[in-house]
Amino acid sequence: MTDTLLLPAAAMAVFTSAAIYGYGFLNAEISAWRSFWKTLPVAIMAIFVITTSAWLLALALVLSAIGDYFLSRAEDKFTIGLVSFLTAHLLYIWLFWQLITTASFGWGQGAMLAYALFYGAYLWPRVGEYRIPVLAYIFVITIMVSTAFMLPTGYTLVLLGSLSFALSDSVLALEMFVITNPKTKIALSKIVWVSYIAAQALLVIGLM
Numbered sequence: 001m002t003d004t005l006l007l008p009a010a011a012m013a014v015f016t017s018a019a020i021y022g023y024g025f026l027n028a029e030i031s032a033w034r035s036f037w038k039t040l041p042v043a044i045m046a047i048f049v050i051t052t053s054a055w056l057l058a059l060a061l062v063l064s065a066i067g068d069y070f071l072s073r074a075e076d077k078f079t080i081g082l083v084s085f086l087t088a089h090l091l092y093i094w095l096f097w098q099l100i101t102t103a104s105f106g107w108g109q110g111a112m113l114a115y116a117l118f119y120g121a122y123l124w125p126r127v128g129e130y131r132i133p134v135l136a137y138i139f140v141i142t143i144m145v146s147t148a149f150m151l152p153t154g155y156t157l158v159l160l161g162s163l164s165f166a167l168s169d170s171v172l173a174l175e176m177f178v179i180t181n182p183k184t185k186i187a188l189s190k191i192v193w194v195s196y197i198a199a200q201a202l203l204v205i206g207l208m
Helices: 003-025 032-050 055-071 075-099 107-123 128-148 153-178 182-207
Strands: none
Touching: 003 032, 003 182, 032 055, 032 182, 055 075, 055 182, 075 128, 075 153, 107 128, 107 153, 128 153, 153 182
């Protein structure tokens, strides 16, 4: 397969596998097939990036795929999945930092910090035993988005991907720890999945 065909083929595979999970397995019972389809879209992104030798980005995607797998399993695997994503975000921060020409603090970082403080305080009494890993994750995603705001204007897609990641994680926290109505949880899970896949895709395209 030529390089010209590789990108559209990978994009189609990601879209198709994400749609299969979203429509067929998103709210299904825990199973090997559910885990397979949840993990596959980002795993495909990782394989594509590996072919370009962008190793740091590929590693971030591999860790994200590992996180997807563990979050699709039983609740006792939640912390492992969270740590996998946290490590992936640290790699994204490293990637962003290498692209920054001038470090600065502006309205974007201020708004993200205010949101993180408010949302962290809101979640604190609701997440129970997961307080420390959840707050650590909020801290890291805040740094990730704040770093993305410092990127040159040519990396707008990366900023959008970071913001989409923050949206996905925020809604996921609501779904897992706050909302109890089954229909509402199903609706939120769809938002989480779409915004998450969009986030990873925007980061890959923006960084490549």
